[in-house]
Amino acid sequence: MKHTNDVILETVTSVITFIIFLFAVHLFFAGHYTPGGGFVGGLMTSAALVLVLLAFDLKTLRTILPFDYKWITTLGLLISVLTASGALLFNVPFFTHAYDYFDLPLFGKTSLHTAMLFDLGVYLVVVGVTMTIIQTIGESD
Amino acid sequence: MINLPLLPILLPLLTGVILMFFPKRIKAQRAVSLISTMLTILASVVLTQVVRTSGIQSVTLGSWPAPFGITLVSDMLSALLVLSTSILTFAVLWYSTVYLSDEHERFFYYIAVQFLLVGVNGAFTTGDIFNMFVFFEVFLISSYVLIVLGGKPEQLRESLKYVLINVISSALFVITVAYLYGIVGTLSMADISQKIAQSGQTGVLTVIAVLFLIVFGLKGAIFPLYFWLPGSYHVPPIPVLALFGALLTKVGVYAIIRTYTLFFYHETGFTHELLAILALATVVIGVIGALATRDVKQILIYNIVVAVGVILYGVAVMTRQSLEGAIFYLVHDMLIKAALFLLIGVMIGITGTSRLNEMGGLIKDYPRLAWTYFIAALSLAGIPPLSGFVGKLLIVRGGFEAGYWIGPALVLVSSLLVLYSVMQIFIRGFWGTPRRYAGKRKAVSGRLLLPAACLVILTVFYGIGTEFVRPYVTQAVDPLVDPSVYIEAVLKEGS
Amino acid sequence: MEIIMAIAAGVLVTCAVYLILSKSILRIIIGTGLLSHAAHLLVMVMGGLKTGDAPVIKDGVTAYTDPLPQALVLTAIVISFGVTAFFLVLAYRAYQELGTDNIEEMKGNDSYD
Numbered sequence: 191m192k193h194t195n196d197v198i199l200e201t202v203t204s205v206i207t208f209i210i211f212l213f214a215v216h217l218f219f220a221g222h223y224t225p226g227g228g229f230v231g232g233l234m235t236s237a238a239l240v241l242v243l244l245a246f247d248l249k250t251l252r253t254i255l256p257f258d259y260k261w262i263t264t265l266g267l268l269i270s271v272l273t274a275s276g277a278l279l280f281n282v283p284f285f286t287h288a289y290d291y292f293d294l295p296l297f298g299k300t301s302l303h304t305a306m307l308f309d310l311g312v313y314l315v316v317v318g319v320t321m322t323i324i325q326t327i328g329e330s331d
Numbered sequence: 332m333i334n335l336p337l338l339p340i341l342l343p344l345l346t347g348v349i350l351m352f353f354p355k356r357i358k359a360q361r362a363v364s365l366i367s368t369m370l371t372i373l374a375s376v377v378l379t380q381v382v383r384t385s386g387i388q389s390v391t392l393g394s395w396p397a398p399f400g401i402t403l404v405s406d407m408l409s410a411l412l413v414l415s416t417s418i419l420t421f422a423v424l425w426y427s428t429v430y431l432s433d434e435h436e437r438f439f440y441y442i443a444v445q446f447l448l449v450g451v452n453g454a455f456t457t458g459d460i461f462n463m464f465v466f467f468e469v470f471l472i473s474s475y476v477l478i479v480l481g482g483k484p485e486q487l488r489e490s491l492k493y494v495l496i497n498v499i500s501s502a503l504f505v506i507t508v509a510y511l512y513g514i515v516g517t518l519s520m521a522d523i524s525q526k527i528a529q530s531g532q533t534g535v536l537t538v539i540a541v542l543f544l545i546v547f548g549l550k551g552a553i554f555p556l557y558f559w560l561p562g563s564y565h566v567p568p569i570p571v572l573a574l575f576g577a578l579l580t581k582v583g584v585y586a587i588i589r590t591y592t593l594f595f596y597h598e599t600g601f602t603h604e605l606l607a608i609l610a611l612a613t614v615v616i617g618v619i620g621a622l623a624t625r626d627v628k629q630i631l632i633y634n635i636v637v638a639v640g641v642i643l644y645g646v647a648v649m650t651r652q653s654l655e656g657a658i659f660y661l662v663h664d665m666l667i668k669a670a671l672f673l674l675i676g677v678m679i680g681i682t683g684t685s686r687l688n689e690m691g692g693l694i695k696d697y698p699r700l701a702w703t704y705f706i707a708a709l710s711l712a713g714i715p716p717l718s719g720f721v722g723k724l725l726i727v728r729g730g731f732e733a734g735y736w737i738g739p740a741l742v743l744v745s746s747l748l749v750l751y752s753v754m755q756i757f758i759r760g761f762w763g764t765p766r767r768y769a770g771k772r773k774a775v776s777g778r779l780l781l782p783a784a785c786l787v788i789l790t791v792f793y794g795i796g797t798e799f800v801r802p803y804v805t806q807a808v809d810p811l812v813d814p815s816v817y818i819e820a821v822l823k824e825g826s
Numbered sequence: 827m828e829i830i831m832a833i834a835a836g837v838l839v840t841c842a843v844y845l846i847l848s849k850s851i852l853r854i855i856i857g858t859g860l861l862s863h864a865a866h867l868l869v870m871v872m873g874g875l876k877t878g879d880a881p882v883i884k885d886g887v888t889a890y891t892d893p894l895p896q897a898l899v900l901t902a903i904v905i906s907f908g909v910t911a912f913f914l915v916l917a918y919r920a921y922q923e924l925g926t927d928n929i930e931e932m933k934g935n936d937s938y939d
Contacts, residue, residue, distance in 0.1 A: 472908065482919070484923045487916065495846075509868045
């Protein structure tokens, strides 16, 4: 991709990316009991990354996030599969989740759920896959 | 261990994920995938034995009650198919370690095979119609990766068609499931069967039955929908071809068996007659194709089509005997097709061509290869006491007993012609004047032969040991003849 | 509302068939995208469109929305997203290798007899 000197886009991007990213995190945690979740959170995050990609270029993105996205996908898959198969250890059906309420400092009464770990895996997979696809198509230009 | 039906799906899934961490280290990839596939075979053996002793196993994911959650159901049919899938995948993987170039192996080959195994085993095991769609997609996406392995121009061209056909059939699958859901309001296969039995099979449900036939027929390559198969299966490397030929069409066939015996068994007048006619047309077309070509790959590819027709004819007749025959033949065909493809892979490896006109005299230098192929070919055609015989016998007898004669007669004639088509490879490829060959894999032909020979020996035992296998197959037929067996096993579990 | 949605699905299928039958690979891929959209829309319609009720079933609650079609559609969308992406990459590779995006020119048999 040719680098263009697009001042407005670059300036706006550097601010807005963080807002999108925070919103993505919000969506991710909101998915616990209300609409949201790992999938849409992941898509939102990759939207932020794509915005960076559009405003700057692949190299900038790589310096900001020096990860191999395939590796992120794999990690996400592993987390999800292991969370789901954790049920095997307790001899209950696969995918059975455990949850309870805890009193955490700062948050107060919070519900913790193993489904969130699964969702974290989904989040990573979505970010990884989306970015891999976009990079694969984008790189060959 | 209530999650036992899940193990043959979960093990390859975990392996696939772990392999993705080091895609470029071939030696580790080979070792890990072979060991894990061995474990998968072990799990399938245990599963089969458990199903044998204590009946249908079912587990509902996430501890939801049965008709609401996704259920995985292992009846004997699923368990047998999962077992044969795991075994032949192991043989193919073993073969691949020798056959494929490093370049191919580095291209996510082992990962894709593991995910293919996840999808196929999952599709065989699942008791939820939408979940079946998901598992179909899992193995289809893996097959997209495998079919472009190597990236030759003609491969890209054919895989475009392959992907397009499968995307369209997936969309049709979703549409069909949507219709079905709109009418019965449930996705659990046991529950669907129950609801249809209660409300009666109305005209709309017959339409859905035909839609399912189109969807699974596209995967299983039945008569008017087989057109993509000869072209697409011709292009990938031999181990991939063996996996595709042995597994992918069989999943379509399994899905037809499942839906036609579990859902749409009330009004067999239209649906099953249609299935019978299409199955026979499939046999005829397959035989014509196999006789018309002089290319070893194409001969066997058309034989896939023939086998699909024969099995589905057994299903369409819908008597106990013919269904037993269909299952016998299904398992036999998975193993023997994989073995045959691996064997012609050795031939192609030695001669460097897949054209029969450029082969000849291989028996002089490679007698073991020749006689292994000979046994496999006889077995495919169904010469007693080899494994193809029992299945065909039961299908034909079932057909005659149900009062048909055209169908069984066609199946019998097709056996002869199948024998002729595969013997042509033997006569033209192994007999005749020896030539000088410059195939790339000439030096490793002995090592390539080993996994294929193991599969052939296994099918020989499958044929000779029919008495031993029979009770398993009888048990597999029980839920097909009487769906209430299946329904009770699934829904009782949840309550 | 169901009628309108069903017609919309029908229109989508029509457009999809038209596009899939054209010669350019890119149009065909867009066609498959439209086809899966139509399928997803159909799942929603067949599940019954209902507004104003929560998707929970509990003792004493009589009116509820069926959450299942949405779950199905989400799954199907994710799958078709992945497949379409793969299809695009494949088409691009094929275009590079074969030098054409015209299905007509991709015909031809390999020289097996």
